[in-house]
Amino acid sequence: MTGRGRTAPGALPVLGHALPLGRRPLDFLASLPAHGDLVRIKLGPVPFHVLCDPDLVHQVLVDDRTYDKGGAIFDLVRTLAGNGLATCPHRDHRRQRRLLQPAFHRDRLPLYAEVMSSEITAMLDGWRPGRRLDVLAEMNGLTATLATRTLFAAHLDDATFAELRQCMHDALTGMMRRMILPWRWLNHLPTPGNRRFERARRRLRHYVARLTTDYRRTGVDHGDLLSILLAVRDDDGRALTEAEIHDQVFTFYLGGSETTAPLLSWALYLLARNPGVRERLHAEVDAVLGGRIAGHDDLPALDLTRRVLLETLRLYPPGWLFTRVTTRPVELAGHRLPAGSVVLYSPHIVHHRADLFPDPERFDPDRWRDDTDRLPRGVFTPFGGGARKCIGEVFATIEATLALASITARWQLDPLPGARTRLAPRLSSHLRSLPMSLRERRTAV
Template identity: 40%
Template sequence: MPLIGHAVPLVRDRLAFLQDLRRHGPIVRFSVGPKTVTAINSPDLLQEMLTTKSRHFSKGLLFEKLKLFGNDALPVAEGSRHLTRRRLLQPAFHHQQIDHYIRTMYTTVDPMIAAWRSTGPLDLKTEMQLMTQNVVMAALFSTTPDRETGHAILKSVDTLFAAALRRALLPLPLLERLPTPGNRRARRAGRVMRAAVGQIIADHLAHPDAHDDIVSLLLSARDQDGTPLADEDILSEVTGLLAAGSETTAVTLTWLFHELGRNPDLERRLHDEVDAVLTDEPLTTQSLTRLTFTRRLVNESLRMYSPAWLVTRQATEPVRLADVDLRVGEDIVWSPYTLHRDPALYPDPLRFDPDRWLPERPQPPKGAFLPFGAGKRQCMGNEFALAEATLITALIASRWRLRPVPGPAVRPIGAITLHPSALHMTAQARTPGRRHEEAA
């Protein structure tokens, strides 16, 4: 349409609009107001853009707006700053650290899962968000908030994410500075986040020998000239990790149990595996590797309901993809959600089928499954997230059957992550053959 371009269908149904773009080819240009945006649909071109030609691109508009969480935190940092921070934080996510985190994950979430017996219908997304938020805080920051504080942090994260997405989809910088209700909510949410994270940092400063975690790592880090990180940098990194580390895993788990509620045969297979694998021995990385069906459920949830449904990039210099020349400053988007539902890449893509990930089944081509991105910007917490999702799925299944509450049909909503329109479920206790209890 004149002046506004494709803004109406994009706002009306973002997911359907992006899905429809795939039928127009591997590279498609559309407009939002005066701005032209280029969508990349081809797995080959995505792999090229994210790996061999990644130096030609910055993270783009969405990540620029996510600086609401911290101006130069690792998830939004660029260039040499990103490389320096990634090298600093990478050891905390090394696979050898996962065993240590698994014990913390267990002691954090098991009481939360057990407490469901005294509740009514669960708002499943909120429960999963609180659970994964507590895991990040306990494992990486050595702190676990009470439920009221956890809710306040969670509400602030949701508010800032919503503001970032709104500003990215309809970029009107002037409006971002006006005292609108949305801007006031975002500023209040930012203050709550800074206060919560500031308290964590203050506790570490007051007890410097009591912790060995990411906050300690940041406080002890030094630049090449021996200068410690600025207070604002530490605050930004902790805030960014808290926001990025909880939301995506939470919605993955929410979708997983939604599908189990619709597929009793899959739920039965999960219960059989959990009852056979979880014993009286403490959970370890090794025991999680035996939960092969559970892991396939996680993978299929990541495929069908990819949390990061929209990813942006921006060309920082002229670059060519296929036969298309991209200009400096050109805004680029790609959608793992539509990529993972392409029938040319996945047979029967709208069917939730964890067995498509069996090793003997044909696997999607390289670049066709990107739940954590690829290349130098690939999420470095991917092993942490996969272990967390597998563990939480198994622990819930060892205690409960989650049953959907009658209501409106559940629809995917493309907010900052892909979440259900509403999902309430009741927890019915089950008595497995064997149930894991933490060893004394």
Template identity: 40%
Template sequence: MRADETLPPIAPGGYPVIGHTLPFLRDRLGFLQQLRAHGPLVRVAVGPKSVTVVNSPDLIHQMLTAQAGYFSKGMLFEKLKLFGSNALPVAEGSRHLTRRRLMQPAFHRERVSHYARTMRDTATAAISTWKEGDELDLKTETQLMAQSIVMSTAFSAHPEPHTARAILTSVDTLFTAALRRALLPVPLLDKLPTRYNRRLARAGDILHQAVTGIITDHRTRPGDYDDVVSMLLDARDETGAPLPDEEILSEVTGLLAAGSETAAVVMAWLFHELGRHADLEARLHTEVDTVLAEEELTADHLPRLTFTRALVQETLRLYSPGWLVTRQAIDTVQLGGYTLPTGTDLLWSPYTLHRDAALYPEPWRFDPDRWLPDRPQPPKHAYIPFGAGKRQCLGDAFAWTEMTIITALIASRWQLRPAPGIRPRPVGAITVHPSVLRMRAEARQNSAIRETV
């Protein structure tokens, strides 16, 4: 097709139609994976709208970098404004650039290294509550752990267990609603006083109250804190005025939501895979015991935990949390020889990209050794678990550090065994969740790490 031509309309019997097919309703991830066979760009339908699916890693990179100015974040991120209409993850244009520059120092690599001790102590406190033989809902456990880490490092907050669970439930409720509204948009239903919408409003209220309490405490005792909340309270806009309360609330809420989700599901999947691969688990235990050598884990240990990091890297590939990322053309743009008119909705999937057999040998196999330097590496732009370009995840260094620390700490003390009869499958929620993941905790003998709390 020539560059001056637009994508063809959906023809009967042509491209699959999302939202009107049982395969998509049953298996969102599998349906998107099948679309990769249709070429670099595929037009499908989501409810009443048509969407262009971008499969090519080169075109995805082009869209996220050189041509990023032609696209807004699109339909999913518009619905994520449930967490705050002006927060960094959903901000556009100059507001996004200004807010990113404001938040960047809190996630600089040196500052993240400073967080390592708090991450360690927070995770250690969580896993110290486990008992021999406990059957754990591992996704919930890792979500609570990740939520506690972001709250302790970024907000200096330590909610009681019942409050933490209420916050997590609220975050899950709002994420579910955002995805549902993006995939099956029925704006009228969003405004009706249905039971679902009342539950959604309650979830928003719980989250709002929790975050407001954190901000109020920082304002009451400003000299006691040096964290993201205090940074936002001290910030000034281009006129020298402090940020409006609503914007501070949005930023803190958005960060709390993001910090409760991505790293948590990756950790759940990682230990699921270790439960299936005793040889990899043994290698992890050997590395952790050798590197820590009965010392408390610190940031200085992290560069030597090379196999631990490879396990995280491979889990991010096979179970990439982002299965659905959206964009919308805000001007007519050329992409891969096609003309995309203004208003074109696009989506791409890190999950299906990272499982493409044309890019990764044996893509379904969990193989952390594929990241060894002497092994063939995937093509450039084919591994982007945190995105690329000006909207690459601001917290990627934070997440890498957090996931490495959690993996090492759990491995130093526990072996997690699959509960009988449990066979988790990936589910396309706001991230790639395990359908169910229960694992039995077995204490390791001669644990190589001392108590830290």
């Protein structure tokens, strides 16, 4: 068959499908499989080929030479993360992945878990019964702190740490704004937002350079990511350059903080709406933790906690839109696409197909009694797949499990009456704020 897949209905002249994708992106994406396995949508004049079938998702994810990183979203992320692991093209990827893999080696995870448990303790010690909490802001704070602490260990004094977090925040906010406003010339105007963005970028470069100089001078392995980035050598004995280190630091910060926070927030929201599951989870964490903070050794016993997180990843995958660009003419689902075509995949689409997940909108952690490895390929992809699969999957799973178990061991969170969960398109996920009330279940032990 020739052609470029069926076009989704509802395109407007000039805008194409920008309105439904902008206003109700998740509903719009979930509606696409009704129109075929490969569905064409248009944003303004630009056509996108949306993968609606798990086999196609798998086919595209495993062939990262033909379906390379590219498209508008990656171009934007590149303005901050440069040519880091998540954004670099296929030709640079193998070398980078091989060099960075040791940072996520099994042996290092207990070290990271220790930092996680101590930061979770610090967060929970600040909570008070009856307090109104914006859960998303709180989880963003936790994951940003954890990303910074695991990247740079305890090497930073508090003032530097606070400024670094602020710079990361300003840089990210600037990037989000650029994503929503596609007119590039706006980025060069001397507006307060643009100035903050540029200042944050400059300061970050300065900090990373200063830290790497310090680390190099002392030569100590701090058990953090930066120590690994400095120690790794490629086959020719070459170390990462200063620019490469900067790009990786940013990539890991972005990957580490923009994803786990919405995952934890959605999990707490779903638990509040499903009291039966929450009671069972309370029973699990009471039995395993008895009110203390979870640590690395508790992970195997936290089985329902793990399944709650898997089901949350299915319903609300934090990364919900990714693009690839074809590097040669291809045939996909019987349709011929020229080189340079933009292919779009969203875990949200396949995760909400009723033929693959019966009653797909129902929150049911018991779907996950079997290992996820037994699922057909391309069906469950919250961490992507193939060579570009998330390098932080295990790290994130540990972080989310320790946090969710520790929070629910001590606190019960409920949505505030009348308060609305706000949804808005973001780089990852759609949650913008999640006000909840706190009730103490157990005091700290």
